[in-house]
Every structure is written in C-alpha cells, then in structure tokens.
Amino acid sequence: MKTNTKTIAKSSRKSAEKIIALILAVILLCAGTAFATSPSAYAVDIYDGTEITRVETNKNDPYQIVEQANIVLNEKDRLNVDNFTFGKDSTITIYRATAVSFTSLEGESIYTVCAGKVSDLLADLNVTLEEGQILNVPEDTLLTEGLAVSVMEARTVTVTADGETKTLTFGEGTVQDILNAANITLGENDDVVPALDTQISDQLEIIVYRVTFAERTAKETIHFKKETKNDPKMLVGKSEIVQEGKDGSKNVTYRDKYRDGVLYSSEAISEEILTPATTQITAKGTMKKTLSHSKLKNGGTPISELTPPKGLEIVDGAPTSYSKIIRGKAAAYSARPGAKTASGRRVMPGHIAVNPKQIPYGTEMWIVSTDGYVYGYAIAADTGGFIHQGKFTVDLFMNTTAECRQWGARDVIIYVL
Numbered sequence: 001m002k003t004n005t006k007t008i009a010k011s012s013r014k015s016a017e018k019i020i021a022l023i024l025a026v027i028l029l030c031a032g033t034a035f036a037t038s039p040s041a042y043a044v045d046i047y048d049g050t051e052i053t054r055v056e057t058n059k060n061d062p063y064q065i066v067e068q069a070n071i072v073l074n075e076k077d078r079l080n081v082d083n084f085t086f087g088k089d090s091t092i093t094i095y096r097a098t099a100v101s102f103t104s105l106e107g108e109s110i111y112t113v114c115a116g117k118v119s120d121l122l123a124d125l126n127v128t129l130e131e132g133q134i135l136n137v138p139e140d141t142l143l144t145e146g147l148a149v150s151v152m153e154a155r156t157v158t159v160t161a162d163g164e165t166k167t168l169t170f171g172e173g174t175v176q177d178i179l180n181a182a183n184i185t186l187g188e189n190d191d192v193v194p195a196l197d198t199q200i201s202d203q204l205e206i207i208v209y210r211v212t213f214a215e216r217t218a219k220e221t222i223h224f225k226k227e228t229k230n231d232p233k234m235l236v237g238k239s240e241i242v243q244e245g246k247d248g249s250k251n252v253t254y255r256d257k258y259r260d261g262v263l264y265s266s267e268a269i270s271e272e273i274l275t276p277a278t279t280q281i282t283a284k285g286t287m288k289k290t291l292s293h294s295k296l297k298n299g300g301t302p303i304s305e306l307t308p309p310k311g312l313e314i315v316d317g318a319p320t321s322y323s324k325i326i327r328g329k330a331a332a333y334s335a336r337p338g339a340k341t342a343s344g345r346r347v348m349p350g351h352i353a354v355n356p357k358q359i360p361y362g363t364e365m366w367i368v369s370t371d372g373y374v375y376g377y378a379i380a381a382d383t384g385g386f387i388h389q390g391k392f393t394v395d396l397f398m399n400t401t402a403e404c405r406q407w408g409a410r411d412v413i414i415y416v417l
Contacts, residue, residue, distance in 0.1 A: 042087055046071060048094045060086040066094070078115040095120075100143050103150035105133060117142055118149055134171045157200055159184065161208035173200055184208060191259060209259040215269070216256060222248035222277040234285030237321035245280025248273070295372060302376025303398070306350030309364070309377075312417070317374045319366045319415050326359075326414040328393025330367065330375070331386060332404040335397070341382035350377060353384030353395035364417040367396070369410040 044065050046053045055069045062081050066073060073079075076097035084090040097115040102125060114121045119139040122128075129135070134154040137147070152171030159166045159182050166182050176196040179186065186192065189211040194204075224245035234240070251272040257265045296317045313320045339347045343361040354363070359380045367375040375396055384395035394414065398404045 043089045044084070045091045046094065047091060049096065062092050066092065076113055076115055078120065080116070095143070098143055098145045098147075100145075100147045100149065102127070103148065105151040105153070114143055118147075121149060134169060136171050153202075155200055155202040155204070157202075157204045157206065159206045159208070162210065170200055174198060175200065175204075175206055178206060179208070187211070189213065209264075211264075212258045212261075214256050214258065215253060217251050217253045219274070220250055220252050222250055222273070222275075224248070224277040224280055226280045226282070228282045228284050230286045231283040232286050234283055235287050235322075235325065236285050237319070238285040238324075240283050241280060242283045243279065243281035246278040248275040248277035250274055296374060297372040298374075300374050302374045303396070303403075304350035304367075304376035304378055305348055306377045306379065308366075309417075312366075312377070314366070317368050317372070318413070319417065322366070322415040322417055324416045326393065326416060328412060328414060329391065329409055330369070330394045330396050330407075330412040331384075331392045331409050332396045332398045332407040333384075334399065334401055334404050343381045345379070345381040347382070347397055349397055349399060350379060351381035351397055352378045353382035353386075353397070354380040355386075355393075356380070356383060359394070359416075366415040366417060367394070367412050368415075369412050371410060373407075373410065375412070 041056045041058045044055045044057055046055065046066060046069050048071060053069045053071065055065055057065050057068055059065050059068060062079050062084055063073075066079065071094070073094070074097055078095040078097075080093040080095060084092050095115040095117075097113045099111065099113055100121060101109055101111045102121060103109045104127075110125065112121075112125070114124055117139065118135065118137055118141045121143060122139070129151065132154050133151050136150045136152055141147070154169045155171065157168050157170055157178055159168065159178060161182075161184050168178060168181060170178060170181065174196065175192060175194060175198045178200060179192070179196075186208065187210065191209040191211055193207045193209070198204075224247055226245060228239075229242075251274060252268050253270045254266045255269045256263055257267070300317045308314075333353065335347045337347075341347055341351055341353075345351050352365075352367075354361075359365075361380050363380040365378045365380070367378050369375070378394075378396070382395075382397075384392065386392040386395055392409070394412070396407065398407060
C-alpha cells in the first residue's frame with residue numbers, strides 16, 4: 001500500500017511540473033507577441049521655418065508627433081509629410097499660413113491666407129488653369145508673405161544656344177528671364193538677339209551666339225591721294241601734274257570677331273607704315289590773261305562769222321579755257337566769194353591761213369589783237385603765203401580788201417582751244 005501511494009504521488013508531481021512548464025511557455029509566447037507589436041522609439045526632425053526640433057517617439061500620427069514636441073499649429077497651417085515614414089527616422093515640415101494674393105487672367109484679385117505651395121493655393125481657391133494659361137511662378141513655389149500669384153497668357157519661346165534649340169512656355173518677362181529659365185549662362189563677350197532687356201512675345205526666337213576673338217596682321221596698299229593747288233603764275237584753264245602720285249604699303253592688325261566659329265566682323269586696332277604713299281599734286285592756273293589795251297574795240301564784237309562751240313566761255317574778249325597760247329603777228333587777206341581753201345573749206349571770216357607745220361589744219365582757235373580787236377573763233381583751213389617770209393604767224397580772212405587794209409598787221413594772242 002505504501003509503495004503504491006508513493007508511486008501515485010510521484011506521478012502527480014510530474015504532471016504538475018508539465019502543466020507549470022506549459023503555462024510558462026504560453027506566458028513567454030504572449031510576451032514576445034506583445035513586444036513585437038510595440039516598436040521601439042524613432043527620431044523625427046520637425047522643421048518649423050528656421051527652427052528644427054527633434055522628437056523621440058513611437059507615435060504614427062504626424063499631428064500627434066508635432067503636439068508631442070509642444071509645437072502649436074494654427075488653423076490654416078499645413079504639414080508636409082512627404083519625407084515621413086512611421087517607425088523610421090524621418091522629417092516633418094510645417095508650412096505656416098501666410099498672406100498672399102491671386103490675380104486671374106481677367107485682372108480680378110483675391111487676398112487670402114494660405115499655407116504650403118502655390119499648388120495648395122490653387123486647390124484652396126478651386127482654380128484650374130485652362131489651356132494657354134500659365135502662372136507667373138511655378139506651382140511648387142513655397143508660399144511666402146506677400147507673394148503675388150497671377151495668371152497670364154502662355155507664350156511659346158524658342159532659345160537656340162550651343163547647337164541646341166529649346167522651346168519654353170513663359171508668361172511675362174524679358175529675354176534674360178528666358179535664359180535664366182533655360183539655364184543658359186552667357187560668356188563675357190557673347191551676343192544675344194534680341195537684346196536681354198527685350199520683353200518676350202509669343203513665338204519669339206532667341207539666339208545666343210558664342211563669341212570669340214582673334215588677331216591677325218595683313219599687308220595692305222596705301223592708295224595715294226590727289227591734291228590740287230592753285231598756281232597764280234599759270235593761266236586760267238591750264239593744269240599740270242607737278243608731283244606724281246605713288247602708292248605705299250602698311251601692315252594692319254585686325255581684331256576678328258567670330259560668332260559660333262564664323263567670322264562676323266573685323267576691326268583694325270593698329271597699323272604700321274612700311275612705305276608712305278606719295279600725294280599726286282596738280283597745279284591749277286588762276287592767272288587771267290589781260291590784254292595790253294585799255295578796252296576792247298567795237299564792244300568786243302568778233303570779226304569771225306563762225307559760230308563758237310557750245311560751252312566756250314569768253315570773258316573780257318578771251319576764253320577761260322584753252323590748251324595753250326601762241327603770241328604772234330597776224331596779217332589779213334581776202335578772196336573771191338566761193339573760193340576754196342587749201343583744206344577744201346569755203347573761204348569766210350573765221351577760216352584762216354596758217355603754216356600747217358606749226359598749226360595743223362582743223363585746229364580751233366580764238367584770236368584777239370593786243371590792241372583790243374577780237375577776231376574771234378577761227379579754224380585753220382588754208383596755207384598762208386607768208387610761210388616763206390617768216391614774218392607772220394597767221395593770215396586772217398576778211399570779206400573785203402578795205403577790211404584787210406584796215407586790219408593791216410597786228411600783234412595777236414592766239415588761244416588754241
């Protein structure tokens with residue numbers, strides 16, 4: 001009986017130990033499960049303007065976390081939780097409400113208080129941009145005190161630079177604003193067409209030229225200049241080159257401007273004279289020939305019946321323009337009407353006899369006696385009988401013998417035209 005009793009008691013103790021062990025295992029399992037569902041604390045940085053507050057928390061609600069940091073939110077403040085992840089080190093950004101304005105395309109303005117970005121303002125105002133409309137600032141712009149947001153008509157602008165063309169949609173602004181938006185940086189010498197301060201318009205084309213400079217030296221000709229000087233010792237109508245002109249040479253240094261590698265312009269920046277040019281100088285006569293008499297006879301009326309050529313200007317009985325002057329003595333002769341001269345011309349006052357070796361047939365002249373008688377316009381047409389005597393220079397034809405006697409022999413000035 002004792003043996004059986006001991007055996008039963010021992011068996012009961014073993015059963016009790018197993019039950020206790022099972023209970024402990026269940027307790028440990030439950031404790032492990034509870035530990036797994038209750039995470040450890042993590043760090044959250046809260047950005048509030050320039051202030052940063054760090055919170056150790058195990059909360060999963062951003063607003064509760066901000067409250068835990070003892071930060072007070074106003075009614076229209078917003079939280080940006082784009083970088084918040086529950087259970088991991090994260091950040092929360094507070095957008096404080098601020099006074100801003102919004103102006104529609106029609107010019108109607110709304111002043112309000114809003115927090116966040118421009119896109120949040122549009123959402124609060126239930127504004128949806130239509131096709132062809134654009135804002136003056138990007139929609140991801142942070143709202144700041146006094147920010148003025150307005151709707152504008154969209155303008156399409158193309159910008160060409162460095163071999164690439166970009167198309168941008170822009171509202172109001174200048175060419176410089178477009179370049180800034182396109183992230184195009186200008187060099188010190190670069191050219192932009194149109195100018196940087198030009199107001200943009202729809203379909204405006206902007207071109208940026210990358211500018212470089214290079215210097216070069218070239219040998220060039222210096223063309224001689226011409227100069228005319230009055231010569232009071234030379235008769236009016238005569239001229240003579242007294243110094244021949246001669247070209248010179250020089251080295252010229254140029255600064256060449258290249259736009260995108262293409263020569264655009266050149267500027268001479270210095271020069272070195274190698275051989276100076278020689279100026280051509282022409283002397284021009286200014287002396288007027290005066291006759292030895294006090295005044296012209298017969299009022300200066302010519303004896304010659306020939307019509308002077310057009311353009312022949314007579315002043316004080318003498319031409320203003322001629323090729324040379326012959327001083328000599330003139331006799332007079334006459335012939336029957338209709339007679340022919342040695343050159344075949346009909347005899348008449350104006351057709352005169354000459355020594356053809358001195359004055360060729362056809363030579364045009366203007367003849368005035370030194371005592372004031374104007375024979376006038378004459379043409380060398382006949383051979384004078386005086387050529388064998390050598391006493392006379394010309395023989396002037398007169399209509400009558402009486403006129404010949406009246407003329408006699410006179411000293412004359414022959415202007416060869």
